[in-house]
Amino acid sequence: PIGLAVTTNLAFNFLRKPGPGDLVADCRLLKLGKRLAVGEASLFSGGSPEVVCHATGTYSIPPR
DSSP, X not given: OOTTOEXXXXXXXXXXXXXXXXXEEEEEEEEEOSSEEEEEXXXXXXXXXXXXXXXXEEEEOOOO
16 A cells, blocks of 8 residues: 555446346556556456456556
8 A cells, every 4th residue: 555645547337237146356457657556447246257347547656
């Protein structure tokens, strides 16, 4: 965790209604630079292979 990191962008694309059951997320850190961190997550429902939601986020990392 980095103190004072702020969200600069956060987007959710809801692709389909999830079925009953748990939601499982597959997350990836796409870039970790000196100033920005970018990641994405794909959410799945009830063991189905189809993505129900795709999310991306960008965080601004303050200088040391």
